[in-house]
Amino acid sequence: MITKVHMEALSPTMEEGQLVQWLKSEGDEIANGDVLAEIETDKATMELVARGDGVLRKIFLGEGGTAEVGAVIGVIAGADEDISDVEGTSGGGGGAAAAAEEAPAAAAPKEEQPAAEKPAAAEAAPEPAPAAASGSDDGRVKASPLARRLAEEAGIELSRISGSGPGGRVVKRDVEKAKEEGVATPSRSAPAWTPDEAEYEDVPISQMRKAIAKRLVQSIGPIPTFYLTIDVDMGRAIEARASMNASLKDEGVKISFNDIVLKATAAALRQHPNCNAQWQDDHIRRYNAVHLGVAVAIDDGLITPIVRNAHRKGLVQIGEEVKEMAGRAREKKLKPEEYTGATFSVSNLGMFGIHEFTAIINPPEAGILAVGGIEETPVVVDGEVVVRPRMRITMSCDHRVIDGAQGSRFLQTLKTMLEEPAAILL
Amino acid sequence: MAVMTYREALNEALREEMERDPDVFLMGEEVAEYDGAYKVSKGLLDEFGDKRIVDSPISELGFTGLGVGAAMAGLRPVIEFMTFNFAFLAIDQVINHAAKMHYMSEGQFPMPIVFRGPTGAALQLSAQHSQACETYYSHAPGCKVVTPGTPADAKGLLKAAIRDNDPVAFMEGELLYNFKGEVPEDDDFVIPLGVADLKREGGDVSIVTHGKMIHVALQAAGKLEKDGIQADVLDLRTIRPLDMDAILETAKKTNRVVYLEEGWPYAGTGAQIVSMIQEEAFDYLDAPILRVTQADIPMPYAKNLEMMAKPSADHVVEAVNKVLYR
Numbered sequence: 050m051i052t053k054v055h056m057e058a059l060s061p062t063m064e065e066g067q068l069v070q071w072l073k074s075e076g077d078e079i080a081n082g083d084v085l086a087e088i089e090t091d092k093a094t095m096e097l098v099a100r101g102d103g104v105l106r107k108i109f110l111g112e113g114g115t116a117e118v119g120a121v122i123g124v125i126a127g128a129d130e131d132i133s134d135v136e137g138t139s140g141g142g143g144g145a146a147a148a149a150e151e152a153p154a155a156a157a158p159k160e161e162q163p164a165a166e167k168p169a170a171a172e173a174a175p176e177p178a179p180a181a182a183s184g185s186d187d188g189r190v191k192a193s194p195l196a197r198r199l200a201e202e203a204g205i206e207l208s209r210i211s212g213s214g215p216g217g218r219v220v221k222r223d224v225e226k227a228k229e230e231g232v233a234t235p236s237r238s239a240p241a242w243t244p245d246e247a248e249y250e251d252v253p254i255s256q257m258r259k260a261i262a263k264r265l266v267q268s269i270g271p272i273p274t275f276y277l278t279i280d281v282d283m284g285r286a287i288e289a290r291a292s293m294n295a296s297l298k299d300e301g302v303k304i305s306f307n308d309i310v311l312k313a314t315a316a317a318l319r320q321h322p323n324c325n326a327q328w329q330d331d332h333i334r335r336y337n338a339v340h341l342g343v344a345v346a347i348d349d350g351l352i353t354p355i356v357r358n359a360h361r362k363g364l365v366q367i368g369e370e371v372k373e374m375a376g377r378a379r380e381k382k383l384k385p386e387e388y389t390g391a392t393f394s395v396s397n398l399g400m401f402g403i404h405e406f407t408a409i410i411n412p413p414e415a416g417i418l419a420v421g422g423i424e425e426t427p428v429v430v431d432g433e434v435v436v437r438p439r440m441r442i443t444m445s446c447d448h449r450v451i452d453g454a455q456g457s458r459f460l461q462t463l464k465t466m467l468e469e470p471a472a473i474l475l
Numbered sequence: 476m477a478v479m480t481y482r483e484a485l486n487e488a489l490r491e492e493m494e495r496d497p498d499v500f501l502m503g504e505e506v507a508e509y510d511g512a513y514k515v516s517k518g519l520l521d522e523f524g525d526k527r528i529v530d531s532p533i534s535e536l537g538f539t540g541l542g543v544g545a546a547m548a549g550l551r552p553v554i555e556f557m558t559f560n561f562a563f564l565a566i567d568q569v570i571n572h573a574a575k576m577h578y579m580s581e582g583q584f585p586m587p588i589v590f591r592g593p594t595g596a597a598l599q600l601s602a603q604h605s606q607a608c609e610t611y612y613s614h615a616p617g618c619k620v621v622t623p624g625t626p627a628d629a630k631g632l633l634k635a636a637i638r639d640n641d642p643v644a645f646m647e648g649e650l651l652y653n654f655k656g657e658v659p660e661d662d663d664f665v666i667p668l669g670v671a672d673l674k675r676e677g678g679d680v681s682i683v684t685h686g687k688m689i690h691v692a693l694q695a696a697g698k699l700e701k702d703g704i705q706a707d708v709l710d711l712r713t714i715r716p717l718d719m720d721a722i723l724e725t726a727k728k729t730n731r732v733v734y735l736e737e738g739w740p741y742a743g744t745g746a747q748i749v750s751m752i753q754e755e756a757f758d759y760l761d762a763p764i765l766r767v768t769q770a771d772i773p774m775p776y777a778k779n780l781e782m783m784a785k786p787s788a789d790h791v792v793e794a795v796n797k798v799l800y801r
Contacts, residue, residue, distance in 0.1 A: 195730050195761040214762075214800050221730060221761040222800075 051132060052101025054123035056116040059088055059095035060385045065117045066090050067256055068110050077105045079125050091260035092352060092388060093381045104128050109137025192219035199224040267412055272328075275453065276407050278443040279460045281467045283423045287438055289470040293364070306440075307343075307397045308368040310420055313466040314395055315339040315359035316473045321459035325392050327413040328449045342391030342411060345375045352378045353411060355391045395420060405441040415450035419443045440467075476657040484626035484658050485515045485591075485647070488633035489553065491662045493523055496551060499637055502529040502538055503555030503592075512557045513593065513652050539565035539590070543572045546588040551637060556592035559608040559646060560600075565590075566611060573642035574617030589636045591645035593652075594622075595687065595737045599781060602773035607738035609686070612644040613715045613747075619643040619668055620714040622686035626656040628712055631666030639668060648687035669716035673725070677705030680795050681725040683748065684735040685711040688786065692735050695791035706795065714744055719751060726752050730761040731798040735791055740768040762798040767791050 056066050069087040073079060083099045103125040110122035120138035190207040192200070196219045200207050203224065210227045212219035286309055293304050318325040318339045326335040339360040342353035354374035356367055377383050393415075396408040399422030408419035419442070426439040442463070446456045466472045479487070493499045500523075501516055507530040510517040520528040531538035535556065542552040556562040562569075569590055576586045596605035613620040619641055623629040629647065636643040658664070674689055675696050682692045689710045696706040707725045711718060726732050732752060734745035745766040752764060770784040 193761040194757045195759055198758040220800055 050101060050103070050126070051130060051135060052103060052125040053121045053135060054085060054125060056088070056118050056120045056122050057097060058118045059097070060090040060092045061389050062260060063090040063118060065115055065256070067115045068112050068122070069094055070112055071108060073105050075105055075108055079103055079105050085123070089256055091256040092385065093383050099125060101125050106132050107137065109139050111139065114139065190219060191216055193221065196220050196224050203228050272410055272412060273448040274410060274445050275448050276443055276445055277453070277456045277460055278405065278441060279464055281440045281442060281464045283438045283440045283467065286467050286470055297365070302365055302368070304364050304368050306399070306423065308364050308371065309467070309470065310397065311341055311343065311356065311359060311367050311371070311395055312364050313463055313473055314393070314418060315341055317459055317463040317466055318393055319360050320462050321455065323455050324416050324451050324459045326415050326450045328415060328447055333450055336392040338392070340390060340392045342394035342414070343371050344394060344396035345378045347379045352383065352388055353391060353394055354378055354383055354388050393417070399423065399440070405443055407443050408445055410445050410447055415447035417445050419445070477660050478655055479626055479658050480652065481626045481629050481654045482513060482515055482652040484630035485633055486517055488630045489516065489519060490522065492634055492637040493519070493527060498549065499551045499553065500527040500529065501553045501555060502531050502542060504531055504533055504557050506530060506555050511555065513649070535562050535565035536568060539568040540572070542588055543568050543576070546586050547576065547584045551587045553589045553591060553637060556590060558592050558604065558649065559594040560604045560606055562592065569612065569618060569642065569644065570615045574615050577641070578617060585640045586642045587640045589643045589645050591633070592647060593649040594646040595648055596774055596785065597649040599776060599778060601776040605774035607736065607769065609646055609714055610738055610743055613744065617642065619716065620646065621668060621712065622646045622714060623712060624651065624686050624689040624710055626654065627658045628666060630658050631664050632668065632712060634665045635668050638665070646686065651687050668713045669718055670712065671718035671721035672710045672712055673707060673721070674710045675706065675708035677707045679704045679706060679729060680799060681707045681709060681729045681732045682735055682791060682795070683709045683711065683722060683725065683732060685714055685744070686737060688735045688737050691786060691788050692791060695788040695795065698788060698792050699795055704795065704799065722748060722752060723756050726756045727759045730759055732764045733767060733791060733794045733798060734764065735767045735786060737786065738769060739771055740766055741771060743768055762800065765794040765798055767794050
């Protein structure tokens with residue numbers, strides 16, 4: 050039996066995947082469930098498993114190549130089975146090595162080509178009507194699905210065929226006419242103009258970078274965001290942390306300030322469920338449980354592993370989970386369920402010396418905290434200037450869900466808890 | 476081959492299946508003493524007696540339910556509706572009981588029952604009695620829907636429907652009962668359900684249709700031929716199960732499809748088939764698939780308006796010209 054190997058959706062938001070490495074070669078015996086390849090999704094590197102038994106007869110997608118979810122990238126079948134009907138996706142070429150080989154070849158004729166090409170085109174057959182005629186006032190060529198396929202098979206650019214169908218649609222007979230009359234120039238002709246090399250460099254973007262771009266555009270566009278900033282005196286938190294860490298010393302456990310912020314945030318959200326909520330178009334969903342997304346920087350992006358039910362967890366557990374997941378996040382080993390489904394997020398750049406910043410909401414969540422570093426700051430207390438360890442928190446709020454006063458009250462609670470950590474226990 | 480009418484072909488099918496299997500019986504309004512409102516059951520009362528050819532009161536819901544019960548008890552009822560236009564009251568028994576019984580009883584009760592009678596419009600019977608009812612029955616999973624357009628198909632498909640272990644809505648045409656055609660002389664002539672028939676081979680365009688509309692399609696194909704256009708006419712014969720392979724074969728061959736049906740366009744059979752063609756043969760289409768249907772209005776009584784509301788060969792020719800970009 051023929052089993053096509055598809056690019057599968059290995060993360061909830063994955064639209065295409067990059068083949069990192071085939072773990073099986075053509076000709077290998079495959080059993081259902083065997084790991085065939087490693088795929089880089091928009092979030093992590095995942096394993097692609099076989100969905101049938103047989104021999105890995107054909108690999109279409111080379112290592113480094115990219116294919117859309119659903120594309121056929123290989124074939125498992127019986128050793129003698131006819132697989133000639135199975136069409137697959139070879140993706141974006143054979144990866145970095147192949148691209149490197151092709152690059153000089155493509156670049157070399159660049160200078161001569163425009164000059165050389167023009168006379169050639171003029172000689173080739175009676176000059177075709179430079180058929181922008183194909184009903185394309187929006188720049189799109191209208192063509193029937195069949196005409197599109199036939200043109201592609203014949204290597205004719207659709208835009209060079211003038212359409213005789215309604216609204217200038219290119220239909221079968223137009224492609225056939227074009228084939229007979231030899232209108233076409235090859236569709237893979239070099240671009241007419243290429244910029245100087247120095248002007249810019251095209252860096253391939255990772256799946257994660259694509260996902261980030263997509264998500265953030267989604268965010269700042271449709272989400273009406275506003276920001277609330279509050280200063281927190283961290284004196285008591287520093288004392289509490291020192292005494293807790295002293296008592297945990299024998300166990301080799303250390304609580305970070307971020308762990309305290311997470312714990313306090315979870316506790317404060319329990320008191321202000323209107324901030325632990327999502328806009329759902331026709332209703333607002335308020336969560337009882339607090340699943341905290343914790344932004345973790347990794348080499349080529351960021352990811353937010355989630356502390357599930359953070360409101361029920363103690364500082365030590367929160368700290369250990371964040372540390373463990375952050376480690377795996379850097380190795381891209383997080384499972385989709387570990388980074389999807391947060392109800393609120395926290396991003397902390399204090400360790401980079403950032404005083405204050407704003408974070409972008411990760412939809413569909415309605416809020417995110419941007420936490421700055423703790424800095425010795427002169428402040429006025431009871432009419433006197435004193436130096437206090439202060440930390441600035443800015444909350445981004447989805448105004449569709451959270452109003453200014455609601456967000457402010459949440460921040461007040463959070464401030465109280467951080468300034469008097471015992472309040473977290475109340 | 477014997478030449479006989481559609482009515483005679485149905486009568487033969489009933490007779491042969493009743494002779495073959497003592498569990499088969501026919502029930503409906505006027506089927507016994509009066510030989511059937513359209514004389515489909517002519518002579519059967521004399522031959523099989525009143526235990527197997529049963530006149531029912533004018534109570535579609537009641538005798539349809541009785542048939543469903545009889546099928547559960549192991550018989551193979553053929554329930555005649557004087558027309559499917561009268562059977563809306565009984566559709567609860569068909570959709571909610573017959574079509575679901577096998578499923579909901581976890582296979583304990585098979586449902587070998589046939590609901591048969593004419594569907595669609597005849598002439599000037601007005602809005603309530605001029606409806607093509609196929610879609611109501613094909614919409615729900617569990618019910619097979621058969622629409623023979625020729626005497627041979629009527630006979631072969633009715634025999635298959637009676638032998639089938641699932642409920643079958645067997646939809647005839649009032650205007651077809653007198654239609655004559657050749658029927659194989661073989662008392663085991665059975666046409667399997669779910670197999671379409673290419674009634675005419677062309678190659679330039681596909682007219683896909685079912686039931687009595689095949690005659691409109693063939694008429695349109697004749698007109699087109701004078702214009703040098705050769706049309707495939709594909710008769711689905713069974714709407715559910717659907718012979719998708721045959722549909723795709725003709726669509727891929729001609730690259731352009733017109734669907735012709737007697738019923739309304741909205742969520743009609745054609746809507747389903749267009750959807751399936753574009754899903755599976757998108758790259759073969761050179762033109763949008765067009766449908767020719769009854770106008771989206773209740774059928775007018777006035778003769779001239781009725782003619783305009785019904786799908787006609789001219790409507791089909793017009794649609795074919797459009798998909799051929801002529």
